[in-house]
Amino acid sequence: MIGSGTDPSLLSGPNSMKDVIDMAYDVMKTDEEWRALLGDDRFAILRQAATERPWTGELLEEHRAGTYSCGACGAELFDAGTKFEAHCGWPSFYEALRPEAVELLEDRTHGMVRVEVRCATCGSHLGHVFPDAPQTPTGDRYCMNSLSLRFTPA
Numbered sequence: 637m638i639g640s641g642t643d644p645s646l647l648s649g650p651n652s653m654k655d656v657i658d659m660a661y662d663v664m665k666t667d668e669e670w671r672a673l674l675g676d677d678r679f680a681i682l683r684q685a686a687t688e689r690p691w692t693g694e695l696l697e698e699h700r701a702g703t704y705s706c707g708a709c710g711a712e713l714f715d716a717g718t719k720f721e722a723h724c725g726w727p728s729f730y731e732a733l734r735p736e737a738v739e740l741l742e743d744r745t746h747g748m749v750r751v752e753v754r755c756a757t758c759g760s761h762l763g764h765v766f767p768d769a770p771q772t773p774t775g776d777r778y779c780m781n782s783l784s785l786r787f788t789p790a
């Protein structure tokens with residue numbers, strides 16, 4: 637009977653397929669390959685989800701127009717027009733260039749429940765997103781590591 641109970645096809649159909657797709661990225665490398673490509677500092681953040689010390693990132697004071705790309709695979713992630721001064725010590729953006737450019741995952745490490753932001757193309761760790769920026773159009777603060785990003789001036 638249609639309309640009553642849970643449709644089992646919702647559980648076994650597109651949803652489970654998406655889970656499988658989410659496990660694979662367009663760009664995939666071994667840890668050894670990533671470390672050789674990125675160097676130790678970028679590897680620790682992008683591939684091991686470390687966080688750079690606040691107020692140390694080279695992109696903190698970057699105010700030019702341009703595009704921020706994934707520091708690992710080069711996928712375009714943020715437009716400089718969405719960067720704002722959050723006074724938190726890390727470069728912050730209020731939205732991704734395209735919603736599908738990033739993926740959001742629940743992160744329960746360090747005794748907190750946070751939302752981790754990863755590059756949707758290669759799965760690399762970028763930072764976290766917090767809903768604590770009411771001064772922006774979206775209210776969101778994508779709190780990113782400078783070392784997770786590369787900036788290309790317009």
Ligand SMILES: [Zn+2]
Pocket residue numbers: 706707708709710711755756757758759760
């Ligand atoms: Zn990437």
